[in-house]
Amino acid sequence: MTLVVGLGCQRGCDVHTLLDLLDSALAEGGIERQRITALASIDRRQDEPGLVALSRLLELPLQCFSADQLAVYEDRLSHKSAVAFAHTGCHGVAESAALALAEYLASGPARLLITRRKNAQATFALACAG
Template identity: 75%
Template sequence: MILAVGLGCQRGCPVDALLDLFNAALAEGGIERQQITALASLDRKQDEPGLLALAQALELPLTFFNAAQLVPYEDRLSHKSETVFAHTGCYGIAESAALALAEQLTRRPATLLVSRQKTAQATFALACAG
């Protein structure tokens, strides 16, 4: 089974804030860090130092999707943000990216195991497939 984490964050979000959210969401879901296969986010975050540092610290691959690749997941989101849509062209990054990555890796339908978890600076979601 593939477990894919989707992440969204504000510009300049520190790696510690992302790691705290990552660890808290996994603990709440009863999931071990070692079970996570990969991370995903929006392509606009390709140069975001906190995301890159998180992937390096966790030793996990980080995949980026553009808004058009995330739009097909709209109807499966637990929360749709008009603000996020205005800035990115998609209604949610963390959940969409998690679903997109899990399906890309398995070529099977994915489901959200952990819906959007949010802090002041970041969002987290976890999808599984396979």
């Protein structure tokens, strides 16, 4: 099974903030960190130091998508954020990115296993496929 973590974050969000959110959401879902296949986000965050550091720390690839690529998942989101849309052009980065990468990696349909979780600086979602 392919498990993909989708992440959205504010500029300057540090790796510890992202890791705390990821670990707490996975613990809540009863999923071990080592089962994660990859990380996903929006292309405007591909060089974000916190996301890059998290990818390195977890030894997982980080794949980013354009707002247009993420927008096609809008009707499948658990939460549509006007704030996210104003900043990125899509209504939910974490859920959309998780679905997009899970479907790409598995060459088939994906679903949200853990819907949007957030803290003050970041959002998290987990999608599965296969």
